[in-house]
Amino acid sequence: MRSLIATQHSNDTQPKSAKSVGLGGIGRPSKHESADKHVSGEARYIDDNANIQGQLHAAVGQSTIAHGKIKHLDLSAVKAAEGVVEVITVADVPGHHDIGPVFPGDPVLAVDKVDYVGQPIFAVAATSHDLARRAVKLAKVDYQVLEPILSVKAALAKQSFVRPPFTMQRGDADSAIANAQHQLSGQIAIGGQEHFYLEGQVSSAVPTEDGGMTIFSSSQHPSEVQKLVAEVLNISLNKVVVDTRRMGGGFGGKETQAAPWACIAALLANKTQRPVKFKLSRVDDFTMTGKRHPFENSYQVGFDDQGQIKGIKIVVNGNCGYSADLSDAIVDRAMFHSDNAYYLDQASVTGNRCKLNTVSHTAFRGFGGPQGMMTIEMVMDDIARFLGQDPLAIRKINLYGQNQRNMTHYHQQVEHNKLAALIDNLEVSADYQARRVAITAFNTENTLLKKGLALTPVKFGISFTVQHLNQAGALVHIYTDGTIHLNHGGTEMGQGLFTKVAQIVAEEFQLDVDRVGVSATRTDKVPNTSPTAASSGTDLNGKAAQAAAKTIKARLISFACQHYQVTEAEVSFCNNQVKIAQQCFSFAEFVQQAYMARVSLSATGFYKTPKIHFDRSTAKGRPFFYYSTGAAVSEVIIDTLTGEYKVLRVDILHDVGQSLNPALDIGQIEGGFIQGMGWLTSEELVWDQQGRLLSNNPATYKIPAINDLPLEFNVALVPDDPNQEQTIYHSKAVGEPPLMLAISVWSALKDAIASVADYQFSPALDTPATPERVLWAVAAMQEKAQAAREDKKLGA
Template sequence: MRSLINTKHSNENINNELASVGQGGVGRSKKHESADKHVSGEALYIDDRPSLRGQLHAAAGQSTIAHGLIKSIDLSAVKAAEGVVAVITVEDVPGHTDIGPVFPGDPVLAIGKVDYIGQPIFAVAATSHDLARRAVKLAKIEYEALPAVLTVKDALAKQSFVRPPFTMKRGDSATAIEQATHQLSGEISVGGQEHFYLEGQVSTAEPTEDGGMTVFSSSQHPSEVQKLVAEVLDIPLNKVIVDTRRMGGGFGGKETQAAPWACLAALLSNVTKRPVKFKLSRSDDMCMTGKRHPFENNYHVGFDSDGQIKGINIEVNGNCGYSPDLSDAIVDRAMFHSDNAYFLDQATVTGNRCKLNTVSHTAYRGFGGPQGMMTIEMVMDDIARHLGKDPLEIRKINLYGKDDRNVTHYHQTVEHNKMAELISSLEQSSDYQARRASISQFNIENTLLKKGIALTPVKFGISFTVQHLNQAGALVHIYTDGTIHLNHGGTEMGQGLYTKVAQIVAEEFQVDVDTVGVSATRTDKVPNTSPTAASSGTDLNGKAAQAAAKTIKARLIEFACEKYNVNQAEVSFKESHVIVGQDKFSFAEFVQQAYMGRVSLSSTGFYKTPKIHFDRATGKGRPFFYYSTGAAVSEVLIDTLTGEYKLLRVDILHDVGHSLNPAIDIGQIEGAFIQGMGWLTTEELVWNEQGRLLSNNPATYKIPAISDTPSDFRVDLVPDDPNREQTIYNSKAVGEPPFMLGISVWSALKDAISSVSDYKLSPDLDTPATPERVLWAVEAMKDNA
């Protein structure tokens, strides 16, 4: 199926599918359940909720230095400011003061010292958002400045880590490199990325009559918000309810870092006994919340004259900011994905979790995987230039294969591997070889403008690498009119999770998907949920919802057998009807009969991912249930005088198994690719020498615009290739894996730059590859050619 952007013909195909979706619906396109509300403005986000009676607004007083001891705090002017009702510091927290999601290190408010510019020191509740923001600026705080660590190199030199280093190893890489015919070394700086969700961080806390708290939070992890709010208030979890209907984007930025603002709102609400809303302004959001981890990676590789890797050492150094947050698992995933789609026979991969005096970096689509993949893709390009070969040839010769070339450096067997076939198919459908020849000729004939092309693959592991998170629950009710209520632990952030899970339930009962209503994710409906992250939202919650539906369906079948004296084989569900022997009832009619027969029409469902395990002590195991794969071809044009460039064409072939909803899957692929492209090209985070973020608003931080998308954008799903693992309807995850397809743009830029040296040199091109960096790389090619 072609992209929604690509051709009129494919648009008609998808529109026809959207119009024809009826009973069940799995495997067919259906528009997002809130699509109409999104475009009309009727969709309610947390910030859109009507103000509650007596509602106050919160703001936080922030550190103005990167590292130092707090010598004194004078908040008298803050307390006397217009509209201020309450002011709290860490001394006013009745319960836990540390809200670190996995490891300690994240104080809800600063305790005696500050570790980054923007760290909350105190919080204010006032009668309006503007008055609260004005009041916090009146604080007088004296510091004793301490030395600040502001670069990865400085952190490595000082052995400043948030968690200990970790190594994954297979074989003897040092000997293999030494004995190889060729050796190369290199390093790359991989920039971070602002989440830039349309809806910023926001929470509203409302006290309840029993001393509890109801929290409306724009969070990917309501259960974690529930736990941390309960802990800071020192109350039981059953007194805290967290409600999340939808987010205006998350991308990982609301997995752990939605919790601080919910906790501060709850603390202020607890003090004032009034509802409190905490909404971060865009500039505060960008300064006070974490980003995609910047990485500084290096490699040493040995390879033969064909370009096949014989041994490799890779070091990934993640800039974690001041606290652990999720960095241990993020750097682990960067290490897991340092192979991308390539077999590394003798390999040593080391990961350092560097502690800096900046905001604590956090989850972001791909969760470290993209930063890990960048190094090996650089290796492929560097080997190709060293040997005078097409980078695609080097990539193909190093792909995972069968038998003795199908085990990763963390000792998981790569099963059901069709990457070679996928790349071959894309190579043909994109006319790669003909375009490569044409581009080479263009570059010979043109001095100022140069074209580049690259085909890069993605192999991405699906599962949380922390085993206990791979579980989900769901709740399904059928009402007596035949309509269905669905609730599950997954959160909706625009990705279509609610739509897909509703389709799954409709499929089980063979009813119209529009009769399935999905309600807000709430901790009092489905408890102890995992975050909606790791591309596992549909895998986990879809299976849990299916389990609940199957339980009710089994009850209905048993009732039919008893009432009509038939066997199970004579009972079927089809086209919103239940067929019992020779009788046929509408679904609603039969449900009414079951209710009169005192059949329970409600059930919970539960699912846990099988097969996964990992022993960190040995660096061995199966951390991923399966791999999602894809590949992209990108073609670019650069101006060697200015460094400006344009993305001309993109061809993508991606494997989603048996697609639950092709329209949503293709939309996810397109969006992920553009976001990945933005990370590697335009989105530049800049801190000054004092540790202050300078790129803190839309004027100084550039996400891709519609003009940055290629005019020729072709997206295909691998046809008729269901997941071999028993996932929900044999589908595959689609949220994160396509993000890494954006690497093809970076590699294509390098290809164009390399043409300046007649493809003899591999350019150094850190990311983001802004026009300035492209120009510097071009100049370096000219100097060294």
């Protein structure tokens, strides 16, 4: 693996003193603040916390059917089981029993009926984790079985939706398609994805003396956990404190779906007045938590002889599971990103939110955007094969920015658009054209092995599409020894958020970053926080922390001016020191002086994203503050006898604006790409005809391993290209967009399969593109090629 970290230095945008701060400065590679603890095993997660005296352990009894009414529930054997201290059902919930994060429909424990296999029906607190898990299996449940809905097709036929359908449109797509020179249509099934975080779902609840509760939760959204725990216990929010120091991965799976386990632990802790820990086993985590939404999408498109789209209709059908959860916004995001990087003039995009009797699917890195992008990338490949063109040529002719075509189908201008230049640069640096010629020659000469090549772009909108979530707070203290305490509303799940925000505060005071200590995200320090999601963690919390630091800095400068009778221009912070006219003090010395003069050394900061708005009634607005862009070239080789394949080489060029920390950004790009590759190639979720998840453990669900990585993996950041919007130090978000670069692997596989029929046809390839599906697609191409040869003979 080779990473190319482009040097970033722009005279008018790079912080002038960044290079004077050592390894902690903005724009410099700095290791993750917990890196040493991660590799040594010293990093503490929820399950590592020492047991509190009297601590109990929770488990839940799960539904064994996909849909039915609970006729009778016998828990006598459960209550009598070894180690059991308490058993609760929904009747024991003192407050709200519905914990739906946005819309109702998610009971904390089943109410009279069950809607998916694995749904919690009752909960147990026992003296050990194993005893609790054994006890729940002793329950006797009598069901009236109802017919479940287990496919998107069935949900559409029955108009079974968790939220109403929604359409975004511009112009008259039907007429544009009908009047175009050529028309095509197609469909694709896009599989879901298990989050597979290394640390499973876990929460601990500790009762407090005032009738409140302290929750330690592996959650991306502590404020939501606080709210829901308060509601189920029927107490005020100020009696609930949620603490999250770090997560062992989240990827969206702990945005809303960490809350149920915290609520159940809190209910049991409240009932027993003893601490309760609830951790899910890996199989239970698979079974009871939502995945990336599977989608089944279709399109109709009209285009001209050059391959330029004139009109298009896209329908995205999201498999939401049994409840709304975040599905309304996720399907919206799929609709927003159904254009990816391409201008759709006369366009209609409809999204259906299908209700099935499976676990409720939830946020996952990209939040619906990847599933939306897949359809338009299929369109690009299909048009190319129809016209006998290189798919890259079709992609380039349809890009935003060509002939001033910069308005999306939801009526937002694509500003500061440099996609064409980025793609051109990657095309050259990856030697795309020469490799295309070589691969075509290889495929002509080889019958069994075929190579494929694809370059695909990404344009991803940055912001929560729900406006009020685009806000953040932070708290900064300076102590009299010159060290800084930082707290903010973002959560750390391994992505390096704490590191970047600490660098920002260090930059403001021109200190080494190791002087800034970041504490656990806590609802009693920074309240009413948004989830750490939507790639906005650094954008929001970095700006809030900067605001707090600037407030204190302004106080310090004012003190210096008054005490030393100087102007503001004569006060500067540099190299861990404060210079006042001709005098120079260490930062600690100066802070001590300010303290003695009774200057406040603590401040809060707040930030809200400007410019964003969206009117759902008209499907128009600016839901995104800016766009993150990138592109990837992937080369693959397939075995046409077995369907097996290998990714030979990947070249990525990605725009992160003015990078805050190139080392972390490169890591996010590499990790996001590999996770996306897993989603599209190997990670297959399988349910049986009764609605049971069969791929429920690491033996039956395959995430990418080290041998699945590309043999050559080149990653570069776009150099000297600061964000034109006023983001933190003109950086761009990096968390989610790189995942979608992996679409290039899927497209390269299709390119290799198309070569079987001399590129005459565009293969259908649902995802994940397992070797089995690749083999089926190869067979279909061979049949089409044979049919074409026979037709040619008949014609002759």
